Amino acid sequence: MKRVGILGLPGSGKTTVFEILMQGAGSTAAGGSRDQIGTVRVPDTRIDQLSELFKPKKTIYAQIQFVDSAAAGHTSARVAAKGPDLFSSVRNCDMLMAVVRDFENPMAPAVRGVDAARDLRDLQAELVLNDLAIVESRAEKIEKELRIGKKQGEREHVVLLRCKQHLEAEQPLREVAFDADEERLLRGYQLLTRKPLLVVWNQDESPRGAPPEDRPEMRSVRLAAHLEREIVALPAEERPAFRTELGVAEDGLSLLIRACYELLGLISFFTVGPDEVRAWTIKRGEPAVEAAGEIHSDLSRGFIRAEVIEWQRLLELGGTAGARSVGALRLEGREYVVHDGDCMEIRANA
Numbered sequence: 001m002k003r004v005g006i007l008g009l010p011g012s013g014k015t016t017v018f019e020i021l022m023q024g025a026g027s028t029a030a031g032g033s034r035d036q037i038g039t040v041r042v043p044d045t046r047i048d049q050l051s052e053l054f055k056p057k058k059t060i061y062a063q064i065q066f067v068d069s070a071a072a073g074h075t076s077a078r079v080a081a082k083g084p085d086l087f088s089s090v091r092n093c094d095m096l097m098a099v100v101r102d103f104e105n106p107m108a109p110a111v112r113g114v115d116a117a118r119d120l121r122d123l124q125a126e127l128v129l130n131d132l133a134i135v136e137s138r139a140e141k142i143e144k145e146l147r148i149g150k151k152q153g154e155r156e157h158v159v160l161l162r163c164k165q166h167l168e169a170e171q172p173l174r175e176v177a178f179d180a181d182e183e184r185l186l187r188g189y190q191l192l193t194r195k196p197l198l199v200v201w202n203q204d205e206s207p208r209g210a211p212p213e214d215r216p217e218m219r220s221v222r223l224a225a226h227l228e229r230e231i232v233a234l235p236a237e238e239r240p241a242f243r244t245e246l247g248v249a250e251d252g253l254s255l256l257i258r259a260c261y262e263l264l265g266l267i268s269f270f271t272v273g274p275d276e277v278r279a280w281t282i283k284r285g286e287p288a289v290e291a292a293g294e295i296h297s298d299l300s301r302g303f304i305r306a307e308v309i310e311w312q313r314l315l316e317l318g319g320t321a322g323a324r325s326v327g328a329l330r331l332e333g334r335e336y337v338v339h340d341g342d343c344m345e346i347r348a349n350a
Contacts, residue, residue, distance in 0.1 A: 001039070002281070003065045004198075004260055005090025006097045007072055007127075009119050011108055013202040014099035016225045017256070018068035023232040024253030029068070035089040036068040042261075042268075043254050044279055046311050046341060050270060051277045053319055060278040062268055064257060067093060072126050087130055087192060095196040095264055097256070098123050103204035103226065116201060116209050124172065127192040132167040134189060135160050156185045167193070174217035196263045200225075200256070221259050228252040267340035270311060271295065272320070282338060289334035292346045302349035306332045311341045 008014030018036065022029055025040035042062040051059040069089045090096060100123070102116040112118075139160040142153040159182050166176050172193035178186065186194065199220040201211040211220030227246065231239050232253075243251065261267075265284045269291055270277065280294050288308075293300030307329045317323045338344070 001063050001065055002095075002260070002264060002266070003067060003093040004095055004097050005067045005069055005093035005195075006099065007069055007087075007090065007123060008099035009072055009101070009123055011110060012099045012101045012119065013103070013225045015068055016229055017097075017099050017200060017202070017223070017252075018066060020225060020228050020232055020252045021066050021256065023229075024251060026236075035070060037065060037089075038068075039063050039065045040253070040257075042257055042279070042281075044268065046268075047270070047277060047279050049315055050272055050311060050343075053315060054272055054274060054277050056272075056274055056277045058276045058278075060276060062279040062281045064260065066097075072123055087127075091190040091192065093195065095198065095260065096127075096192065097198045097200060097260070099200045099202050099225075102201055102208055103224075104206075105226075114208060117212070120199060120212065124193075125170070128167050128170055128172065131173065131191045131193050132164065134191065135163045135167060138189070139164060155181075159185050163191070172197075172218075175215065198256075198259050198263055217263070219259060219263050221255060223252055223255065224248075225252070267338070269338050269340070269342045269344055271345065272314070272343050284340070286338055287334060288332055288336040288338055288344070288346075291338045291344065292348065295346065299346045299348045303334050304347045304349060305334075306336065306347065307345040308332050308336070309343050310339070311343050314343050 006014050006018055018029070018038065021040055022038045025043070027038050027040045029036040029038035040063065042064055044061060047059060047061055067089050069087065098120065100116040100119045101110060101114060104114060139157060142157040142160070145153055146157065163173060163186070166173060173191055174194050174196065196217040199211055199218065201220060201222045202225045203222055204224060204226060207222070211222060214220065227248070228251070231242055231248070231251070234242060239251070266281050267284050268279045268281055270279055280291065282291050282294055288306045289300055289303045292303050292306070309323050309329050313328060314320070314323055317326065317328055320329075323329050
């Protein structure tokens with residue numbers, strides 16, 4: 001299950017965005033007053049239709065976890081190396097979601113005025129400085145070891161100095177290319193600017209600016225969080241009509257989760273049958289043998305072949321028996337690249 005860390009300056013509306021995700025999915029959050037964690041079911045109409053066809057004992061949707069961290073502030077980077085890590089709750093997340101304020105609210109006025117672009121720069125600067133403090137601290141430690149003849153960290157030191165150079169130039173590390181060995185050396189640090197970043201431009205009815213253009217590992221979406229909060233407060237059956245009346249094309253939950261999936265390069269495939277209809281999440285481009293391992297490691301080790309059919313074709317043919325009767329189930333080998341929406345049955349040695 002993927003984890004998304006939500007960041008924002010005070011007053012940005014990041015906790016409102018977190019609440020939208022929880023209420024939209026009918027989930028509850030756990031945690032203390034500083035950080036909250038919530039797991040939501042990924043909405044997918046394909047699963048709904050497949051479940052209607054197979055009427056299984058269980059229907060299992062994909063899940064994604066969101067972490068609502070404490071508001072970022074201008075002291076977080078300074079204490080990263082010597083004090084408590086204020087980003088600790090999102091450091092092990094797979095990606096970050098930055099909420100920036102582009103709305104007026106007389107009840108909670110913006111102290112410095114509303115300027116979403118400025119706030120995004122400030123937030124990214126916090127992440128850069130936090131990473132820089134960690135990189136410098138570790139590099140200094142390795143330098144001491146090198147001076148007394150311990151050469152084990154020599155390669156790591158070179159990579160850290162390269163990171164330091166980019167960070168001092170205020171360049172997020174997600175924009176820097178690293179080879180496989182460098183990736184391995186940096187993995188344990190969980191550097192924040194290496195994580196994919198989704199920018200949520202939190203707007204009202206009078207937007208003042210435009211979200212930044214997409215960059216490597218960074219995407220932007222617009223969301224009127226205050227309006228979405230009003231909608232998700234309604235009974236679920238009343239929400240679609242209200243959205244239509246307000247001209248809101250897509251619910252906030254689906255918008256944000258779809259953006260997260262796109263940024264992380266994720267797709268879903270399905271296993272179906274009378275016992276269970278289930279969505280599985282993998283990286284785009286993964287072969288069938290890796291998808292089998294997502295279901296169970298034994299299926300990957302003993303993989304023989306996969307029976308595959310596109311989900312919509314399966315619906316058209318009325319289920320597995322109908323698909324088999326017309327020869328629509330394809331037999332694919334271990335290197336077959338799984339597509340979004342494939343229905344698969346894995347055949348494997350016991």
